[in-house]
Amino acid sequence: MTFQTLSNQPIGIFDSGYGGLTVMREIVNALPQYDYVYLGDNARTPYGTRSFETVYAYTLECVRHLFERGCRLVILACNTASAKALRNIQQLDLPRLFPGKRPGDLPTRRVLGVIRPTAEVIGGYSVAGHVGVLATSGTVTSESYLVEIEHFFPRLNVAQEACPMWVPLIENGEHTHPGADYFVYQHLDRLLTRDPYIDTILLACTHYPLLIDKIKAVLPTRIRLVSQGPIVAASLADYLLRHPDLAAQCSQTGTRQFLTTDSPTDFSRQASTFWGEPVEAEKVAF
Incomplete structure (x- = not known):
């Protein structure tokens, strides 16, 4: 498969569904001059319950599609994809598919995630040295946050809590209802019972900002309470x-494009909840 150099070279933003739109919104607010293309793999969501091998295969397929559309840089605005696929893509696929001109050069295309930038700063939010992480089951099971946070803040106490019902509640429009x-109470109570000294909680799923209130x-x-969007944007x-050099290759005409692997009508209707305004989506097939 060949990857063309197109005149329009947007920054790609990928998520298994809609949640990455909360990250994209913060990125666009911080860097409005760039072109962006968002791809939601809604036909195969959720990723959180799938194996490492499946998440890696799906994520790589979507990243390659964004490369085909001219992206030189792709952000995995999905904690599960960042936990289960990013390392393989960075270490195995990019050097093979897009090697630099000389040995030791970075690949000519890049993929970044949301876990590492969050882990780099989360310890600075806590005074007590106790942080809670709320995430999907897949992200919690991967222990990616535990590993990454320990690298930057080895003395930080980190407790995790998986919240498997939160994403379905949000995507079915039930998150604003009393039910x-x-x-919400159940998982917060479990987390704070596990570590009552927590003074900072990270929302380690891009859907969860919709439950902030x-x-x-x-x-x-x-x-x-800390959301990832502003951290990833910064x-x-x-x-x-x-x-x-990479920044210069990203086109800057202020366009935004939205892609989905499922129904564009359904995506456009649901996406406005996360994006904050109506969107018009296009369906893609691999």
Whole structure:
């Protein structure tokens, strides 16, 4: 398969569904000049319950599609894909498919995730040195946050809690209803029972910002709630500053395009909840 150099070279943003739109919104707010193309693999979501091998295969397929559309840089705005696929893509696929001109050069195309930039800063939010992580079952099982956070903050105490019902509640439009309160309270209570000294909680799923109001209603005021979107946006801005050659290859006409592997009508209807305004999507097939 050949990968063309197209005149329009947007920054690609990938997620298994809709949640990555909350990250894309923050990225666009921080870096509005760039072109962006979002791809949601809605036909095969959720990724959280799938094996490492399956998530890797699906993620690589979607990343390659974004490369075919001219992207030089792709952000995995999905915690599960970042946990289960990013390392293989970075270490095995990019050097093989897009080698640099000289040995030791970085690949000519790049893929970044959301876990590492979050892990790099999360310890700075906590005074007590105790952080809670709320995530999908797949992200929790991977222990990616435990590994990455320990690398940057080895003395930080980290407790995880899987919240398998939160994404379905959000994607079925039930997250604003009173019935969602039980599931929010249940998981927060479990997390804080596990470690009552937690003073910072990370929302390690891009869907979870839609539950912020319900979460804040339950949390003690002493606990700080952290979303990934602003962190990832700031990290991307810094990355582009440190890699000006790559930044120069990303086109800057301010366009936004939305792709889905499932029904574009359904995507457009659901996406507005995450994006904050109506979108018009296009269906893609591999």
